[in-house]
Amino acid sequence: SQQGEEDPQALSIQEGENATMNCSYKTSINNLQWYRQNSGRGLVHLILIRSNEREKHSGRLRVTLDTSKKSSSLLITASRAADTASYFCATDAETSGSRLTFGEGTQLTVNP
Amino acid sequence: DARVTQTPRDKVTEMGQEVTMRCQPILGHNTVFWYRQTMMQGLELLAYFRNRAPLDDSGMPKDRFSAEMPDATLATLKIQPSEPRDSAVYFCASGLGHSYEQYFGPGTRLTVT
Numbered sequence: 218s219q220q221g222e223e224d225p226q227a228l229s230i231q232e233g234e235n236a237t238m239n240c241s242y243k244t245s246i247n248n249l250q251w252y253r254q255n256s257g258r259g260l261v262h263l264i265l266i267r268s269n270e271r272e273k274h275s276g277r278l279r280v281t282l283d284t285s286k287k288s289s290s291l292l293i294t295a296s297r298a299a300d301t302a303s304y305f306c307a308t309d310a311e312t313s314g315s316r317l318t319f320g321e322g323t324q325l326t327v328n329p
Numbered sequence: 330d331a332r333v334t335q336t337p338r339d340k341v342t343e344m345g346q347e348v349t350m351r352c353q354p355i356l357g358h359n360t361v362f363w364y365r366q367t368m369m370q371g372l373e374l375l376a377y378f379r380n381r382a383p384l385d386d387s388g389m390p391k392d393r394f395s396a397e398m399p400d401a402t403l404a405t406l407k408i409q410p411s412e413p414r415d416s417a418v419y420f421c422a423s424g425l426g427h428s429y430e431q432y433f434g435p436g437t438r439l440t441v442t
Binding site: 250252258259260261262265305316317318319320321322 | 333362371372374377385420422429430431432433434435436
Protein backbone atom coordinates (compact mmCIF):
# COMPACT_ATOMS: atom_id res chain seq x y z
CA SER A 218 0.00 0.00 0.00
CA GLN A 219 1.07 3.60 -0.52
CA GLN A 220 3.09 5.25 2.22
CA GLY A 221 1.36 8.53 1.46
CA GLU A 222 -2.33 8.64 0.70
CA GLU A 223 -4.01 11.84 -0.35
CA ASP A 224 -7.54 12.85 0.38
CA PRO A 225 -9.68 13.78 -1.44
CA GLN A 226 -8.85 12.12 -4.75
CA ALA A 227 -10.44 15.01 -6.62
CA LEU A 228 -11.43 18.54 -5.63
CA SER A 229 -13.25 21.15 -7.68
CA ILE A 230 -13.53 24.75 -6.46
CA GLN A 231 -14.10 28.26 -7.76
CA GLU A 232 -11.33 30.78 -8.28
CA GLY A 233 -10.66 32.71 -5.11
CA GLU A 234 -11.65 29.89 -2.80
CA ASN A 235 -9.20 27.99 -0.62
CA ALA A 236 -8.25 24.39 -1.36
CA THR A 237 -7.22 21.91 1.31
CA MET A 238 -5.67 18.54 0.59
CA ASN A 239 -4.69 15.96 3.16
CA CYS A 240 -2.05 13.27 3.26
CA SER A 241 -1.70 10.36 5.63
CA TYR A 242 1.28 8.08 5.97
CA LYS A 243 2.25 4.98 7.91
CA THR A 244 5.85 5.02 9.11
CA SER A 245 8.11 7.53 10.86
CA ILE A 246 9.53 10.11 8.50
CA ASN A 247 12.45 12.49 8.14
CA ASN A 248 10.43 14.92 6.08
CA LEU A 249 7.32 15.24 3.95
CA GLN A 250 7.20 17.04 0.63
CA TRP A 251 4.43 18.29 -1.61
CA TYR A 252 4.71 18.32 -5.39
CA ARG A 253 2.49 19.63 -8.17
CA GLN A 254 2.06 18.03 -11.58
CA ASN A 255 0.41 19.80 -14.47
CA SER A 256 -1.09 17.57 -17.12
CA GLY A 257 1.59 16.04 -19.31
CA ARG A 258 4.46 17.55 -17.33
CA GLY A 259 6.96 16.49 -14.71
CA LEU A 260 6.46 17.01 -11.00
CA VAL A 261 7.46 20.31 -9.47
CA HIS A 262 8.55 20.58 -5.86
CA LEU A 263 6.40 22.94 -3.80
CA ILE A 264 7.44 22.70 -0.20
CA LEU A 265 9.32 20.46 2.24
CA ILE A 266 8.48 20.19 5.92
CA ARG A 267 10.79 18.37 8.31
CA SER A 268 9.58 16.03 11.01
CA ASN A 269 10.41 18.53 13.76
CA GLU A 270 8.36 21.29 12.10
CA ARG A 271 4.63 21.75 12.52
CA GLU A 272 3.79 24.41 9.98
CA LYS A 273 5.42 26.03 6.98
CA HIS A 274 4.39 28.77 4.58
CA SER A 275 5.43 29.59 1.05
CA GLY A 276 3.49 32.31 -0.72
CA ARG A 277 -0.14 31.13 -0.94
CA LEU A 278 0.80 27.67 0.35
CA ARG A 279 0.51 26.55 3.93
CA VAL A 280 1.58 23.09 5.00
CA THR A 281 0.99 21.51 8.38
CA LEU A 282 2.44 18.31 9.76
CA ASP A 283 1.13 16.28 12.67
CA THR A 284 3.55 13.44 13.33
CA SER A 285 1.39 12.03 16.13
CA LYS A 286 -1.42 11.49 13.63
CA LYS A 287 0.95 10.78 10.75
CA SER A 288 -0.80 13.32 8.60
CA SER A 289 -0.16 16.52 6.68
CA SER A 290 -2.32 19.08 4.95
CA LEU A 291 -1.66 21.45 2.08
CA LEU A 292 -3.73 24.63 1.95
CA ILE A 293 -3.75 26.80 -1.15
CA THR A 294 -5.31 30.16 -0.43
CA ALA A 295 -7.03 32.42 -2.96
CA SER A 296 -6.85 29.76 -5.64
CA ARG A 297 -6.36 30.61 -9.31
CA ALA A 298 -7.22 28.71 -12.48
CA ALA A 299 -3.47 28.17 -12.94
CA ASP A 300 -3.45 26.10 -9.73
CA THR A 301 -5.35 23.37 -11.58
CA ALA A 302 -3.07 20.33 -11.33
CA SER A 303 -2.48 17.10 -9.45
CA TYR A 304 -0.89 17.46 -6.02
CA PHE A 305 1.19 14.71 -4.47
CA CYS A 306 2.61 14.24 -1.05
CA ALA A 307 5.87 12.33 -0.75
CA THR A 308 7.43 10.93 2.37
CA ASP A 309 11.06 10.37 3.14
CA ALA A 310 10.83 7.53 5.65
CA GLU A 311 13.51 7.25 8.32
CA THR A 312 14.59 3.87 7.01
CA SER A 313 14.45 4.65 3.31
CA GLY A 314 17.62 6.60 2.62
CA SER A 315 16.88 9.09 -0.13
CA ARG A 316 13.80 7.30 -1.36
CA LEU A 317 10.59 9.25 -1.59
CA THR A 318 7.31 7.37 -1.60
CA PHE A 319 4.57 9.24 -3.43
CA GLY A 320 0.87 9.08 -2.80
CA GLU A 321 -1.72 8.74 -5.52
CA GLY A 322 -2.41 12.45 -5.68
CA THR A 323 -5.31 14.86 -5.46
CA GLN A 324 -6.62 16.28 -8.72
CA LEU A 325 -7.49 19.91 -8.11
CA THR A 326 -9.64 21.81 -10.58
CA VAL A 327 -10.05 25.55 -10.10
CA ASN A 328 -12.89 26.92 -12.17
CA PRO A 329 -12.61 30.51 -13.42
CA ASP B 330 17.86 28.07 -15.22
CA ALA B 331 19.09 24.58 -14.33
CA ARG B 332 16.77 21.75 -15.16
CA VAL B 333 16.73 18.02 -15.72
CA THR B 334 16.51 17.04 -19.38
CA GLN B 335 15.22 13.79 -20.81
CA THR B 336 15.30 12.31 -24.28
CA PRO B 337 13.34 11.26 -26.17
CA ARG B 338 10.15 13.00 -25.07
CA ASP B 339 7.99 10.48 -26.86
CA LYS B 340 8.78 6.97 -28.04
CA VAL B 341 6.55 4.53 -29.88
CA THR B 342 7.99 1.10 -30.46
CA GLU B 343 6.93 -2.44 -31.19
CA MET B 344 6.96 -5.20 -28.66
CA GLY B 345 10.34 -6.89 -28.46
CA GLN B 346 12.35 -3.83 -29.44
CA GLU B 347 15.02 -2.27 -27.25
CA VAL B 348 14.27 1.13 -25.75
CA THR B 349 16.86 3.47 -24.28
CA MET B 350 15.89 6.58 -22.35
CA ARG B 351 18.42 9.23 -21.37
CA CYS B 352 18.56 11.78 -18.62
CA GLN B 353 20.88 14.66 -17.89
CA PRO B 354 20.65 15.57 -14.20
CA ILE B 355 21.21 19.06 -12.87
CA LEU B 356 24.93 19.80 -12.61
CA GLY B 357 26.11 19.25 -9.07
CA HIS B 358 23.31 16.93 -8.03
CA ASN B 359 24.68 13.66 -6.70
CA THR B 360 21.49 11.60 -6.63
CA VAL B 361 19.50 10.47 -9.67
CA PHE B 362 16.16 8.69 -9.65
CA TRP B 363 14.13 6.87 -12.28
CA TYR B 364 10.35 6.71 -11.84
CA ARG B 365 7.52 5.24 -13.87
CA GLN B 366 4.03 6.73 -13.84
CA THR B 367 0.85 4.98 -14.98
CA MET B 368 -2.79 5.61 -14.28
CA MET B 369 -3.13 2.26 -12.54
CA GLN B 370 0.03 2.22 -10.41
CA GLY B 371 0.72 5.90 -9.95
CA LEU B 372 4.33 6.99 -9.51
CA GLU B 373 6.73 4.14 -8.82
CA LEU B 374 10.43 4.34 -8.04
CA LEU B 375 12.40 2.06 -10.34
CA ALA B 376 15.99 2.78 -9.31
CA TYR B 377 18.27 5.43 -7.92
CA PHE B 378 21.94 6.30 -7.88
CA ARG B 379 24.16 8.30 -5.60
CA ASN B 380 27.50 9.53 -6.89
CA ARG B 381 26.86 7.30 -9.94
CA ALA B 382 26.63 4.13 -7.84
CA PRO B 383 23.33 2.21 -7.92
CA LEU B 384 21.79 2.22 -4.45
CA ASP B 385 18.46 0.58 -5.06
CA ASP B 386 16.96 -0.98 -8.15
CA SER B 387 14.43 -3.18 -6.41
CA GLY B 388 11.58 -1.48 -8.25
CA MET B 389 12.80 -2.64 -11.66
CA PRO B 390 11.98 -5.89 -13.43
CA LYS B 391 15.54 -7.21 -13.47
CA ASP B 392 15.17 -9.47 -16.46
CA ARG B 393 14.39 -6.67 -18.90
CA PHE B 394 15.28 -3.34 -17.31
CA SER B 395 18.72 -1.93 -16.66
CA ALA B 396 19.85 1.47 -15.39
CA GLU B 397 23.31 2.96 -15.55
CA MET B 398 25.21 6.19 -15.05
CA PRO B 399 28.15 6.15 -17.45
CA ASP B 400 29.19 9.55 -16.12
CA ALA B 401 27.90 12.28 -13.83
CA THR B 402 26.04 14.02 -16.65
CA LEU B 403 24.18 11.03 -18.08
CA ALA B 404 21.81 8.43 -16.71
CA THR B 405 20.25 5.77 -18.91
CA LEU B 406 17.31 3.43 -18.52
CA LYS B 407 17.11 0.55 -20.94
CA ILE B 408 14.33 -1.92 -21.60
CA GLN B 409 15.13 -5.02 -23.61
CA PRO B 410 12.88 -6.55 -24.80
CA SER B 411 10.02 -4.09 -24.38
CA GLU B 412 6.47 -5.26 -23.71
CA PRO B 413 3.09 -3.48 -23.99
CA ARG B 414 2.82 -3.38 -20.18
CA ASP B 415 5.91 -1.14 -20.14
CA SER B 416 3.85 1.66 -21.69
CA ALA B 417 4.05 4.55 -19.24
CA VAL B 418 5.68 7.91 -18.65
CA TYR B 419 9.22 7.52 -17.34
CA PHE B 420 10.60 10.36 -15.25
CA CYS B 421 14.13 11.09 -14.22
CA ALA B 422 14.74 13.27 -11.18
CA SER B 423 17.88 14.55 -9.52
CA GLY B 424 18.68 15.97 -6.13
CA LEU B 425 21.27 16.47 -3.46
CA GLY B 426 20.41 13.26 -1.66
CA HIS B 427 18.97 12.61 1.73
CA SER B 428 16.13 14.85 2.86
CA TYR B 429 16.29 17.24 -0.09
CA GLU B 430 13.76 18.00 -2.77
CA GLN B 431 13.90 16.27 -6.12
CA TYR B 432 13.86 18.02 -9.48
CA PHE B 433 11.97 16.17 -12.16
CA GLY B 434 12.54 16.10 -15.89
CA PRO B 435 9.68 16.41 -18.39
CA GLY B 436 9.41 12.66 -18.83
CA THR B 437 9.56 10.19 -21.70
CA ARG B 438 6.18 8.91 -22.81
CA LEU B 439 6.71 5.31 -23.95
CA THR B 440 4.14 3.42 -25.97
CA VAL B 441 4.84 -0.22 -26.77
CA THR B 442 2.49 -1.72 -29.34
